[in-house]
Amino acid sequence: MKYSPLFLLIVLLCISDLIFAQKNKEDFENTQVRLNLSPALEFEMDPKSDISFNFITANDIENGIIKSQFSRFRIKATRPWTLSVKSTTPYFSGSGPYASRDMPPSVLQMKKTNSTEYIPLAYTDVPLFTGSRGGNFTPGNDFKADIKFTPGFDYNEGYYFITLVYTLTAM
Template identity: 35%
Template sequence: MKTILAILVLAFSSRQAAAQYSYSASLTGNVSVYAIQSLTFTGGSVIPSFNSLDDYINGVVANNYVSVGVKSNVSWTLSVQAESAFFTPSSQSGSTNMPCSVLSVKQSGSNNYIPLSTNSQTIKTGNKGGLNNAGNSFGLDLRYNPGFMYKGDIYNLGLIYTLTHQ
């Protein structure tokens, strides 16, 4: 009987000894995830030509002038504005008074062109996601319509595209 009691005492005390070396702790961590956006353009190098009288009457359209890709972890807005109020002629014989509004932009597939100005104008809004997210990859069409008021030349105008979160 003493032997059984001694074995039980030893077995119980060895379990307590093993439990003394077991520790547990918890750790909490924080991860900071910031709003991030990426805007890419592909194309945009085509310069439309005015080759006929009809081109001067109706303007010239560059369909899918540029392909746009947006990656964002927040809902977004894409805006555009002209860098200056007037086009810059490449030569001194060109017109210096051709307004930026002779250039209009729209999302490919939509109906309404937006005449450019030096004020930022919304082209498109979208939801968070990558390029495969519906609406985050799209084309832009440009329409040039100077009419008959400006001298023949090659004209330049900078465009500023701005991607912001909603």
């Protein structure tokens, strides 16, 4: 059987159209992606160690002692935030034969290291710092703080301690 070149060309074109049509056939399916993005608040305080103050002179007692950059705070939040602090008791616990029983947490004050105004602490939440949503690289979400202890002459000598609780809250 003899085939003309025209017939072979037509057969080849039909086969190539069939192959091309199979390669370019597209089939679409849709998928919907859903997620629940809950508010996320997280902070890290470094170091978490105890803070000690040693008052030696009358000037220390009257004017206070400052621990500059006593801690670094790193905050990550999906919303603007407020960092508050409070003491767990209304007064410092004191030990020693002359220790006072009425030293309030307000003798402690805190501020951001680059700020000028100290904020006195209390037995209730005291808002210390605020910031924007974002991670550690968001301006204002990674900072150091100073703490100042000024007992004054209203309290007797002794060894005193108090526990502070920090709370990060979405605004």
